[in-house]
Amino acid sequence: MAQPGDAIIQVRDLRNQFGSHVVHDGLDLDVRRGEVLGVVGGSGTGKSVLLRSIVGLLRPRAGSVTVLGTDMLHAPDDRRQKIEQRWGVMFQDGALFSSLTVRENVEVPLREQTTLSARTRVALAELKISMVGLPPNACDKYPSELSGGMRKRAGLARALALDPEIVFLDEPTAGLDPIGASAFDALIKKLQMTLGLTVFMVTHDLDSLHAICDRIAVLAEQRVLVTGTMKDMLKVDQPWVHEYFHGPRARAAGIAED
Numbered sequence: 165m166a167q168p169g170d171a172i173i174q175v176r177d178l179r180n181q182f183g184s185h186v187v188h189d190g191l192d193l194d195v196r197r198g199e200v201l202g203v204v205g206g207s208g209t210g211k212s213v214l215l216r217s218i219v220g221l222l223r224p225r226a227g228s229v230t231v232l233g234t235d236m237l238h239a240p241d242d243r244r245q246k247i248e249q250r251w252g253v254m255f256q257d258g259a260l261f262s263s264l265t266v267r268e269n270v271e272v273p274l275r276e277q278t279t280l281s282a283r284t285r286v287a288l289a290e291l292k293i294s295m296v297g298l299p300p301n302a303c304d305k306y307p308s309e310l311s312g313g314m315r316k317r318a319g320l321a322r323a324l325a326l327d328p329e330i331v332f333l334d335e336p337t338a339g340l341d342p343i344g345a346s347a348f349d350a351l352i353k354k355l356q357m358t359l360g361l362t363v364f365m366v367t368h369d370l371d372s373l374h375a376i377c378d379r380i381a382v383l384a385e386q387r388v389l390v391t392g393t394m395k396d397m398l399k400v401d402q403p404w405v406h407e408y409f410h411g412p413r414a415r416a417a418g419i420a421e422d
């Protein structure tokens with residue numbers, strides 16, 4: 165029986181390369197059941213490439229990705245698809261279909277992956293839309309009629325459509341004002357606590373890391389250089405890590421002291 169804290173995602177010896185450009189080499193990472201893991205690193209260190217490798221949008225050159233006990237790079241299609249139904253992904257800006265309303269967007273995974281009736285699909289979509297704190301009148305709006313923060317919430321509602329165990333979030337608070345960002349952080353934390361979600365979150369946002377991440381994984385030198393709590397990060401000597409967690413922004417976020 166799975167327990168909180170078990171590694172729900174295991175990435176081993178991952179290699180990603182585009183032409184001669186090696187992005188990851190020998191990258192290992194565990195994501196534990198029930199945690200919010202923040203993935204940070206300088207620009208171009210391969211945070212999004214790592215996310216895309218785990219969710220199967222990009223095939224790594226080498227290594228293994230095991231999710232919920234399944235070897236995702238070698239499992240038969242039907243087995244892989246079953247696992248894919250147990251996660252949701254929210255891309256930056258929500259990545260909504262512009263020609264569909266919010267409700268229709270949230271219905272997409274239900275349409276594709278289930279045989280539920282239209283009525284049930286609508287009811288479930290509306291439930292998810294309210295869970296992420298959008299008002300009922302957002303259901304019939306098109307993405308272009310929403311603010312950036314509302315679009316992110318709609319993207320999150322779609323990621324939650326199939327009641328996932330894991331959600332992947334790519335820079336969820338990017339582009340939000342500080343109040344919107346902290347409201348979004350609070351929403352993620354609430355969903356993690358109430359639904360028992362495991363959250364894999366790529367972020368640059370030190371406030372989010374501080375407020376909601378149980379652990380942090382730092383990408384540098386083509387791998388996950390270090391994982392640990394915020395307290396652990398403050399002790400790391402590597403120059404980028406030190407600058408990131410002790411720099412002016414970290415001080416402003418109340419992470420490091422002046």
Ligand SMILES: Nc1ncnc2c1ncn2[C@@H]1O[C@H](COP(=O)(O)OP(=O)(O)OP(=O)(O)O)[C@@H](O)[C@H]1O
Nearest residue numbers: 182185187205206207208209210211212213214366
């Ligand atoms: N499809 C692709 N083809 C070629 N190069 C790619 C491709 N996808 C990503 N890269 C390269 O891989 C590297 C890592 O990209 P990635 O988007 O994962 O970085 P990141 O850490 O998420 O950066 P940022 O913080 O700026 O969003 C970059 O140098 C990028 O140009």
